[in-house]
Amino acid sequence: MKGLLRKELSGLWSLYKKSLPMVAVLYAVLNLVTRNDFFLYFGVWVMLFYSLSGMSLDESCGWGRYARTLPVNDWQVVGAKFLVSLIYSGGAVLYGAALGVIQRLITGEQGYADLVGGLLAVLVVSMVMVFLMYPMAFRFGLEKARNGFLVVWVALFGGFMLFGSRLEEWAPLEDVIQSMVLHPFPWAGGALLTAIAVMALCYVSSVQIYSKKEF
Amino acid sequence: MSDLIAVQGLVKRYSGFTLDRVDLTVPEGEIVGLIGENGAGKTTTIKAVLGVIRPDGGSIRVMGKDPKDRAALEKVGVVFEDSYFYGGLNAHQVDRILSGIRRDWDSDKFQRDCRAFGLDMKKPIKDFSRGMRMKLSLSTAMASHPRLLVMDEATSGLDPVVRGEILDIFLTFIQDEGCGILLSSHITTDLERVADQIAYIHQGRLLFQRNKDELLEETAVVRGSASMLDRLPKDLVLVRRDGGLGGSAALVKDGAAARRLLPDAVVDRTSIDEMMQLYGGRDEA
Missing domain, CATH: 3.40.50.300 (P-loop containing nucleotide triphosphate hydrolases)
Structure with missing residues (x-):
């Protein structure tokens, strides 16, 4: 497992060693200049999607075929990918939190709860998106999985644009939003648990898909 | 072993x-x-x-x-x-x-x-x-x-x-x-x-x-006319190719036996390449 993790991390670092520091600096500067936490949140999303690129590296060099000849099982091969996504997202959340705190210390602004809530929300959404993509990427390849996911998101976004105004007036949703405002921590905890459950389900289904795959 | x-x-x-x-x-x-x-x-x-x-x-x-x-x-x-x-x-x-x-x-x-x-x-x-x-x-x-x-x-x-x-x-x-x-x-x-x-x-x-x-020792290629190769017993012939530029050729299991049976034919030692060509040609014929 240690070797698989090293392989994932070295591959991604070798791919992004030039762009990653630039992105990190750029988002830090933008956050400080605009005083907008959006760039910190966006960083979490970007990092999680960066971590998916390990799949395309494998596809490009035939790693899957070679991995089958190594004394490692399918749970470990797939697990290394999920673990790297967690490491990347964890790093991005810590980096975002540190930048957010620095920005608040410099400007004297408050809103630490907003920062934590925002990072948590984007972490949950990004985790769900990325971990849902893994089984699809193992089944159809990363490119098709990305395209498929894009179609789903465009459809969801389009639906929201069309019917969003009706949703705003929908009483049950108003109640939910109200409850979220009044009890943020149970909601945040629940969302995080949901993301972890999605991750676990996606992990199991990815292993099942991967174990049936032929290279 | x-x-x-x-x-x-x-x-x-x-x-x-x-x-x-x-x-x-x-x-x-x-x-x-x-x-x-x-x-x-x-x-x-x-x-x-x-x-x-x-x-x-x-x-x-x-x-x-x-x-x-x-x-x-x-x-x-x-x-x-x-x-x-x-x-x-x-x-x-x-x-x-x-x-x-x-x-x-x-x-x-x-x-x-x-x-x-x-x-x-x-x-x-x-x-x-x-x-x-x-x-x-x-x-x-x-x-x-x-x-x-x-x-x-x-x-x-x-x-x-x-x-x-x-x-x-x-x-x-x-x-x-x-x-x-x-x-x-x-x-x-x-x-x-x-x-x-x-x-x-x-x-x-x-x-x-x-x-x-x-x-490589035992297998051989016998070259000659189609009628000449017809005289080879079927169980000796591994594969045969007729009508090529050099006439017909047969890959045989036992080159020495083929020499005895067809003293007038050309019986050559073979290489793996040639074997593959003969086997490959079988399907084209």
Whole structure:
């Protein structure tokens, strides 16, 4: 497992060693200049999607075929990918939190709860998106999985644009939003648990898909 | 002497191609050369042996174990046609990665072999030539002290000097007790040089697996007119090709017997290349 993790991390670092520091600096500067936490949140999303690129590296060099000849099982091969996504997202959340705190210390602004809530929300959404993509990427390849996911998101976004105004007036949703405002921590905890459950389900289904795959 | 690889009745079906009841063995202390035209089923056979694909029938044992049991592959070194590490990595990183995967990974040996091959440990794999990538793959396969090497087209696309170096390594490797090699190639001169046995796959079927020296000693090509070749007994003829530029030709099991039967015919020793051409031509005729 240690070797698989090293392989994932070295591959991604070798791919992004030039762009990653630039992105990190750029988002830090933008956050400080605009005083907008959006760039910190966006960083979490970007990092999680960066971590998916390990799949395309494998596809490009035939790693899957070679991995089958190594004394490692399918749970470990797939697990290394999920673990790297967690490491990347964890790093991005810590980096975002540190930048957010620095920005608040410099400007004297408050809103630490907003920062934590925002990072948590984007972490949950990004985790769900990325971990849902893994089984699809193992089944159809990363490119098709990305395209498929894009179609789903465009459809969801389009639906929201069309019917969003009706949703705003929908009483049950108003109640939910109200409850979220009044009890943020149970909601945040629940969302995080949901993301972890999605991750676990996606992990199991990815292993099942991967174990049936032929290279 | 036991078999490092024992394949019996291996079947794998794809749309448009079937690997049909292949039997293959790799005994200890021997190099088995797997030959066949492009698309004949060599790579499919190797993939099945390594557990990369699931067979539709038959049984496979690698050192007595099912290759689906990954522990069976602990003592197997594998070289595919090209590198399988992302091109941005270097040999030093490959060393660190595999030391965390293979329990018996010998980092010193890997670095020694890389140095002996003249590989720069810090240079990205994508900047290596094909020959260098193959040398890296071979160093990778050897660094866990395998008992069995399985190589798919390991020497194809390499210049004769590099191929010679690699073949020498195979011959040194096989000196160790209990080791064996399965080597697929369509460069038959390489196999004539190092292989102990030749297994020939043609259109998904194993035509034969025979001791190479016996094969080349006993098998012969008889050339002559079609009517002359008609006089050869059917059980002597392995394959026959009529109507080529040089008249008709027949590959026979026993060259000496053919000489006795047809004293006027030209009976030549054959090469693996020529055998493949005759078998390949059978389907065109």
